Amino acid sequence: MTPHRIMFWQIDYVWIFYVLAGLAAGIFLAGLAAHICVWKKRAGSREMSFSGDALKRTILDVFLGRRVLQGDMAAGLMHLFLFWGFLALFIGTALLAIHHYLISFLEGTSYLIFSMSMEVGGLMLLAGIIWAIVRRYIQRVPRLERRLEDALVPTWLLLAALSGFMLEGLRLAAQQPQWGAWSFVGWGLSGLFSSASAQALYPYLWWGHTVLSLSFIAVIPFTKLFHVLGAPAGIYFQGLSKPAIPGVAEGAGEFDLGDAIFFDGCMRCGRCVAACPSAGAGEPFAPRDFVQAMRRAVWQEHFPLGDIRFLSRGEExxxxxxxxxxxxxxxxLEVCPVYGAAFEVVTKKRVLAVEEGTQVPTLLNQTLEKVFKYDNPWESSRSKRGAWAEGLDLIDLSKRGAEADLCYFVGCTTSFDATAQVIARSFSEILRTAGVNFGILGKKEPCCGDIARRVGELGLFEEKMEGCCDLFDQYGITDVATSSPHCFHTFRNEYPEAPFKARHYTLVLRELMAQGKLQFKKKVEATVTYHDPCYLGRHNRIFDEPREIIRAIPGLRLVEMTHHRVDSLCCGGGGGRMWQDLDGEVKMSEVRVREAEATGAEILITACPLCLIMLEDARKAAGLKEPFRVMDLNELVLQTLDGADKKVEIRN
Ligand code: SF4
Ligand code: SF4
Known part of the structure; x- marks a missing residue:
């Protein structure tokens, strides 16, 4: 006999199946339509458009699991097993329907291949579900939640998969076809039943399996399972081009279509929580919870029935x-499988908070007032801005007739903070030694607006941006070197019409090295480690240049911390945190200095004034004494140069 399968074998009242299938499809489509309606309400200025690159990225990430495998191989493989298993069974069921209702093709060899493929798909799904349960409830991976929905979803899927195999076992036990061994799992199970008992049990289990499977499909839009559609949509949307200046526009604090899709595509995997330095320091903030709270808020605003995820409704x-x-x-963002940037959503919330004048911490409000009145977040005065340069005899570009090839933009923190001033003094001396014709803006130097941008005071940011552009234009400045990765990032990425080129000092030093203008002559015998500042490394991908400089200094041995480059830990000073008093179980900066000390390094090097201040304070607070030190990269470079001015002191 030709291998084949009889559809609806032993099943009476098949019309009930059609009713149930129609009901499940209807509920699923209604849920999907609700998502699309909510998304459309958030369409705003950003809409879905076609992009071949975004599509390619989506296909690679979804089908090959490129993103989920990254950084957590076990989780990625588990996810791929689930995904491919589910997809194989879904496609198999669709093929059976086509065979039954449209074209008969599942007979003979094609049926045997089909049977075996379904077995492999089913086993992959089963392995994925069991692995997921083990990770969540036996290994108890810390980033995974254990809520009702987290238990219900895999149990549901597990029962559907097991009942499917069992059903196959009953069918094969009753029919005993010659080709039964091709369905090797079902064939193995068929030995558990006599032909008569299998025939009697089969219809009951068939209905049970049908109800489980159809209801599982129906609830997809109403649970976190919706990520099977939301995540690909999110990955695709994040691959589309973004506005020139993220956020600075009418309605900048509003969530757009990309945000709404991201919220719905979030699978609550908790990778962001594991990576977040704030959550890691025991602070009452976790990006996943924040994203979910924003998702609920969007649904409450745009859907008459409120949050569509009925199992998460009670969550605070x-x-x-x-x-x-x-x-x-x-x-x-580095770890999120759907490329969700929780911090951009945070900034939008801050924009609204600032606009409404609510929820803004008092100290931060006072700081913004200083930025507005005195052009810096530190002092209620502008007069001390150039004080660090006393005795260095530098060109002041704000003076009539002054000219230079390069403008050194010192930045607010480096200008005013006693610890950070060493960056300005040493970098200036390095530039002088290298023969660079450079100048500073002295007391006229403005604030770039970074802090206003990060905390959502966009009006103030625009004012600072215009002020900087006008000033640079007035003095004919086209080439700028910054002390701070924050000023560099703001100039480079958030000034859409900047009439100048901005570089962080590490890029300038690397260039001078390449040109042979910096000769590292003196040995500095030390083991060092390097802390990647977030706005230099992760935000601008400058990981190699600082390390190349360190490696070029004779005598230095560079050892890496556990978290380095893209995985680097944050010092806790960015995003306006420097000007807030927030509680945590431990300080992020203390976590970082202890990790640095654990490498055996004597010097923790960084390349950012905020990092320098935070890490130096943490070193003192943690009681880490000599020989362990925190230094800016400029300080070390200066030590190795011949002809550097002795007046520029190096901190010990
Ligand atoms: S935001 Fe991204 S990383 Fe965080 S839980 Fe959601 S999907 Fe996972
Ligand atoms: S940007 Fe950093 S601190 Fe903010 S949510 Fe993401 S990981 Fe946490």
């Missing part, structure tokens, strides 16, 4: 006021 928005904890370090 614990994070509603805690978005000030985010340092905007970008670590969450």
């Amino acid at each position: 928005s614990k994070v509603d006021e805690n978005f000030w904890y985010c340092t905007t370090c970008r670590a969450c």
